[in-house]
Amino acid sequence: MDRRTFITASGVSLGTLAIGTVATATEATGRFLVDRSSLRDEDRVEIVHELAPVDLLVVRSSEAELEGQGAEFAPDVRIDPNAYRPARRDSADALAEGEDLTEYQWDKRDQGLPETHDVTRGEDTRVAIIDSGIAAGHPDLEGQVDLELSRSFADDDYGVGGPYGGTHGTHVAGIVGANDDGTGVVGSAPGTELVDLRVSGPRLESRDGGELPPTYWGDTYYGSVLAALVYAAEIGCDAANLSLGWTWRMRQEGWGRFWGQAHQRVGTYARRQGTLHTHASGNWGESLQFNRDETDSSETAGGITTSSTGPVGFDPDTGEYVEPPYAPSTYTTHGVGAIDLAAPGGQGGEYEQDNVLNAIAIPDFGEDGEYLGADYGHAWLAGTSMAAPQVAGAVALVKSVDERANANQVRTTLERTASVPDEYERKYYGRGYLDTLAAVEDAAGPGRP
Template sequence: MKRQLGRAGAVTAALGVLAAGTPAFADDPAGLHWSPLSISAAGNCTFPAKDVAATPWALQRVLLDQLWQGGRSTGKDVLVAVIDTGVDDRNPQLQGKVLDGGTLLADKSVNPPQPVQGGARTDPVGHGTKVAGIIAASHRDGVGFVGLAPDARILTIRQNDDAGNGDVDTLAKAVNSAVAKGAQVINISQDVRAAGNSGDFGDGGGLRRAVEAAEAANVVVVAASGNDGQEGATYPAAYPSVLAVGASDRNNERAAFSEYGDFVKVAAPGVDMLSTVPAGGQCVDNGTSFAAPYVAGVAALLRGEHKDWSARQIRARIEQTAQRIQRGPDKYLGWGVVDPVKAVTDTDPPAADPVPDPAVELAGAPIVAQPLGLGETQADRDRRTAAYVLGTGVLLVAALFGGSVVLRDLRRRRAG
């Protein structure tokens, strides 16, 4: 039985508010839904939008010259699949870099369901276009926003829409299709919570097999953790071979809406995220949906620079170099907030898994007792003593001389 794909949160005022956990079929309580798009400045965004000249905060913290290493690591020749609502390549920052990977949507409001018209390079919702921009938007004069891997290409697979017409089966098919079409990184800004306490979502069904096949094909799969703000695994993020991404805020703390749990591998900026929208311009939105492509962009940079690394090694590098205040991972931010520059410039050999940081040794060197001294030698003391004696003698002579003069004057006055 297919699991219906619903949404939580709100996309725009025009689309209306969709309740969390759209009901699925009666015999299958699990509901697949978008990492919810929280209400933000994008709530009133219309397409096209205006160009924004200011550099967004998520890029202000990144030294782009170091990130791109003089053009050596820009995502060139890397194909990133965006399994989403489509990608509108009419936006100038996405023109010439979007490949149509096909449409898997069917309109289920009619019986039998009918294929949704339009290719994957159209995006009536705007969600997929924002995701693609965070990964690979090109530089444009007068615009402060740019993708983390600006020379990467996007393979768009249109698999969902604002009506929840996507499902787990089509998501699995989209992953398989992305691998078959040569994607090296896959971004999935969707999530599903397992039914009951199974913890395995369908006991290793088609979706799990799809992401495991991607891992076997050396493809890095990045997925959003979800926006319910609760603790608990979501899928495909919680599968072992997937890099699960939560959202962080400007203070490198977990965003209040970000799903958390031991399955979260890293976090990335997901609050007030500026990105491309259909037909042109940029808008702001919130969600783990936009934290995941931030990490997918870093993965594209690493794949472009290290073609011989495995998908597992790329995941481990991103996790190991993340910013954290604790030695190892926690359930809120995973291994920490992704550090794009450190990830691509770190010179350590690639590892299969991240390791906790070494413990900090607080004990210092032992203190050796020293005899108390005044900082002078015996010769210094002899010279000081001689000076005292000489000074005392001079004062004594002066006193005697002064006294004799006083006595002489006194006698003269009496004689006179």
């Protein structure tokens, strides 16, 4: 079969790359996150990633070596995506190659994107996708990805510009910046420049008995994510999207505290450089507000933590719903003080069209691990993974019309123009439900189109 064939895949209701995963300090990866200023002799360790602006290193070494040097460190844990919710999977209707699919994109319609694009398409902005890799050759993403700036932080040699860690990153990238050439889908900010910062490598067997495509879930290291976020800030990204997450136990042998401090250090640096990181809140349907023993990665470092909403009974022919697009998703994590904004991520329920339609790329590997190409198509997915890039796209649009705004000012604009629906509880929304059109009009100011 031609590996470049354009296909329509099954609609899959999925979550973030890691959902409810506890980063355990007992896992022996041979990698460590180290405070560089505390390391006496760098020549005695192998440096994997250098996070120079925040004085951190990711190294390969032994615990005994680092303790002998008196270093401050914690294990660099593998983020193991061993669970996802919701688990419902629905087949999508056949969607012909070259067809305009925007009528199915209730999320873009609800956010006023057709009207917004009369003002800006996100020109002169840049968004990093920290994920499983972007299929830059997908028809909806052709010309959208800056491959020269893109980098791989994964523990392999596959490079960038392909879905080497699975299709997740391609779908996320399309939500932010799919092109608007009149076919397929469109992103929130089709004029922005996407940067592929791949942190997930391939896993060459299916995790659930073959129901999901092989390599959908790839291995990801915590230190690689932090290194990618630092790099995104260094190259001037306006937003860096993290549709992945993990939890750590704050009292676990002191390492949880180190992880949290490292994340805070990286997030603070990114924000000061002008990079907002948009973060999926998680899909296990529980409150992040009252769990004092565990901290979720979305709760730190000044990012915009995003919960998910979605309609019930969306009819693409009429544009009508049984319940509106701002209804909280059944699976979304929530909590007053934990959520910053809510955005369209799909309902994850009975009807696949209530989920978010965008591009996918199913990778294929030979028995020896050789990458053979990918099948391109579209699928309806649901998760806070799909909600966070809606906010990243909105960041690009706001920044495009107000280029002098810093990261805090862009965030303020998004929060000021959001609102909590009267019929639902604030715990699902934080400052409110994203209103992209209102945010762009607010940023443009009076007298501007």
